[in-house]
Amino acid sequence: MKKIGILTSGGDCSGMNAAIRSATRTALGHGVEVIGFRKGYLGVLKGDYLEMTTKEVAGILHRGGTFLQSARSEEFRTEPGREKAVRHLRELGVDGLIIIGGDGSLNGALALHRMGVPVIGIPASIDNDIPFTDMALGVDTALNNIIYAVDCIKDTASSHDRAFVIEVMGRNSGYLASMAAIATGAEYAIVPEVECDMKDLCNQLRQRYEEGRSNAIIILAEGAGRAQDVADNIKDAIGFETRVTVLGHYQRGGAPSVFDRLLGSRFGFTAVELLLAGQTGKMVGLCCSTIIPTLLETVVVSVKSPQDELREMSLILEI
Amino acid sequence: MKKIGILTSGGDCSGMNAAIRSATRTALGHGVEVIGFRKGYLGVLKGDYLEMTTKEVAGILHRGGTFLQSARSEEFRTEPGREKAVRHLRELGVDGLIIIGGDGSLNGALALHRMGVPVIGIPASIDNDIPFTDMALGVDTALNNIIYAVDCIKDTASSHDRAFVIEVMGRNSGYLASMAAIATGAEYAIVPEVECDMKDLCNQLRQRYEEGRSNAIIILAEGAGRAQDVADNIKDAIGFETRVTVLGHYQRGGAPSVFDRLLGSRFGFTAVELLLAGQTGKMVGLCCSTIIPTLLETVVVSVKSPQDELREMSLILEI
Amino acid sequence: MKKIGILTSGGDCSGMNAAIRSATRTALGHGVEVIGFRKGYLGVLKGDYLEMTTKEVAGILHRGGTFLQSARSEEFRTEPGREKAVRHLRELGVDGLIIIGGDGSLNGALALHRMGVPVIGIPASIDNDIPFTDMALGVDTALNNIIYAVDCIKDTASSHDRAFVIEVMGRNSGYLASMAAIATGAEYAIVPEVECDMKDLCNQLRQRYEEGRSNAIIILAEGAGRAQDVADNIKDAIGFETRVTVLGHYQRGGAPSVFDRLLGSRFGFTAVELLLAGQTGKMVGLCCSTIIPTLLETVVVSVKSPQDELREMSLILEI
């Protein structure tokens, strides 16, 4: 293997730079050339890339986002688009490709693998919805960002009859909302996986205040509704002043946590080692504190199962 | 003077605890008793208060919010309500009262002053809309909270044709939005004081992207519209994906910045010194790095003038 | 089981409050009374404790340290001391005890277990030197504190011929130093487990600067030397200005990271479940994202093995 490519695709997250840096330095250490494609698969299609050197990846470890940028490409979803990508990779002499991204990106990786391109996928998705890895890249930083904001909100004066609805990311996954609720002692988490009974929630809210507890935090996954709608519902039902925070892309950015820097570094390192060993068509995952590869074709047909222990704990802790 | 009271009223903010602690310790140092009313004027009306000791104010300096809590009281806005408050203060033997809050709270302070209660006001309002003080308590922390979030958002992958709308506090004041825009290098600030030409903004956005600049940050004061509406407008007009963040009460909380801790400490200290010197009916303010008192009756009829120099600078820096 | 006790012992760390809160709420949820001993084993010996209620553990989840306080007790290390502790526990009607701490504390836990007290240990030690758990409580927060400081130091102007030595905790363990070095892209980690060849380090430093790289970060575990001595060595050997930072107890405190809040919550929850199930004399540990119990007698005679993969990666990444 003489030259490998790296790209970040889909929603960006903190820790991607650590993975890029580590993969680059590992490959260069083995005497392998590295090029980085800009804006994901789009860069492959457009031939938009840069030569990666030690200097190029200096000073990025503690930066959020991805310095290679990310984007979605409609063309790459088509058969001709993918054929063009494969052709470009061959013309550039790229013998292997590391793809950092979420489930859409990993599907793309599998497609390239099936067309003969040696690929390794690195799971990156703040929703933590990718199977065969305990944690995806970016989850820990996103959660730390969220709890920082929720802690601030809990600080503000407890007044009577007031509730706060905080909308976090998660279209199909309540992972961020649930974990943030446990980690901040929030009173409710509304998630896409479980139907929320607003009437019941309002009753609990009213009872809380009658017992003299002066504020309530509700953490809402974006896939389970809009924060403003939930707030309006509460106000209509029981007359409480309800304030809204929508964290949005604040969650994605920021200096990566130590967990995401180490995880990204390990993913990048192992991805290159696997490529060089010819172990391709796989995704690296964190399992038992060890980095374990799984076949991409297994990953894309599987669903991450929720941790029942955590759900049970939530109930006991009254979240 | 043998006994003074302290209360925090209106919207809470970071730095209130520093002011409470400083006023308490200063008064105790002069052999004056201190009581703290809970939930602002409500505590005066209900006789809900606690004896303030050095121990009571230990460990609060670095906490957001106000440990005396804050609330709005309808009753206190009425004549009979205020008479009841004055009666309660006399019965408790309170010779002087320190009121920490925004313009509504300072109006209440002036009313009590006119009814014979020696009062000192401390300006606290994250909108920085109180005249005769360069900075109100809580502004600096709120701004630091805002820029932390905006920096995170700027980190996330610059993709093409995307804009971010970030809604900050400020019902009638664009101070937070304007300063945050300068401090983060945001592209636009939409404020209540200036009519926003959405068509013009969209044109500028489109031009920006045509020049190859890949993202745009728009900071919106809540008084100038809803973030989601602005985002929908942009999407309808030029088809850009536009993401929304509503910072909400996140802005109010969090560990106070060094500026707010020092300002709160100085305000609390000077408030007590003024009370003891019989210089009452005044608000303390920060002016030229010095704490200067101004008559409350002057404060409540004045309007804070914007800093023209900053507006001019914004134009030059293309914000 | 009608009543359990909780204590935190040895060096405090972030996340202990999460464990206390979770254990308390879980036990109360099962109708079991809870008392919290102050200052670790000292509180047991002195009968210094408080009744734990939901209210008592409110508002502590996001606070660093341990609100039950921690201390070392000479008396508890003696046979008569331990007998007294057992007697006190019986008199108080404590049927089970949860001990949160490092290896010394877990040894104490085992001693009590052997004297017939049903105990569960929760590993808490920022050195991450306790076997049978991937991560001990407090490690993740400590590392995040460290990298925050190192990132700041890396920010400062790169001048020529300058090195920075940053001393982190770790008397016998280089874990914090090694992980922090990987996570910040530091140039060197000096750890107690590996002899440091200062001459070689100075040569590498000199070469670095000759190649035009303008600053170098050296992370030193306290057990491997004093920062000032290392700095003086470098200055004497190659004349570089070398600046020192000693992070000290800064590392232990601060709002716990999401990882430590979740880990503490899970440890506390499982500890109570085990106690109630009669599964005592064990330590809970994190293994494969699951909480697994191990016999305390196995824990105390084992040594945590380093992760060879990480060492190899460090070499490749040139740390």
Added chain:
Amino acid sequence: MKKIGILTSGGDCSGMNAAIRSATRTALGHGVEVIGFRKGYLGVLKGDYLEMTTKEVAGILHRGGTFLQSARSEEFRTEPGREKAVRHLRELGVDGLIIIGGDGSLNGALALHRMGVPVIGIPASIDNDIPFTDMALGVDTALNNIIYAVDCIKDTASSHDRAFVIEVMGRNSGYLASMAAIATGAEYAIVPEVECDMKDLCNQLRQRYEEGRSNAIIILAEGAGRAQDVADNIKDAIGFETRVTVLGHYQRGGAPSVFDRLLGSRFGFTAVELLLAGQTGKMVGLCCSTIIPTLLETVVVSVKSPQDELREMSLILEI
């Protein structure tokens, strides 16, 4: 005026990038070319500079340090060195120079001014020891960094008979130590300006513990002694375990606070306006929330006077 130069000199600090960016954008807005010298006066002597464009200063506003780098130059302190600098500036067609730095750098600025170079100085020094400005650039960020660390240390378990000594910057100035002590509620500040009676301090420490207060924080300016020496003194005198933290260059870096971003932006903006107006040989300063210029020759012969009110307040608050 067709072309101006900018440089940062002496110890770097947070906010320098904001000043560089603002000065650059302001000058470009007026159609004036800008070049940035690398590593301060050294860059002038070596002809090491870069053309400043809007793109060059993009993405630096929220970064610590100075992207133009800073260094000390022995040669520039000599007469021939300065003549060479003036010659180089002429050859490059530089009509005006903005110098961002501390008192040494401002002395250099005055020397160039006297040799006919139109200069404007921008005060940047975390010690806040430059007269004619309420605050120098970098002070606010440094203080916020310090209090973040001290807050963490205060979090850790209060054990008995323990003290913490935290060394902060300040060779000749106790400003950081004094302000940090007020802002964190530390028990003592040891500063270069006031002789510290260690015996008295130890007596107070002992008395504190006898009263049951379980920890003490001592903030030490580096110019008033070494943290380890103070700790050893306390241990020898009264036998207390005393832990040391030396914050070092951690204080200089980190994302600039909102105060420093706004101050830097305003300084840079006004510096260019003054240059263009021919008002040179001056330093810009913050006074009464306004940016005011003062003659450099006045600045360099003056001494910043301490704020007596703050000293008095410290005494009352028992710091």
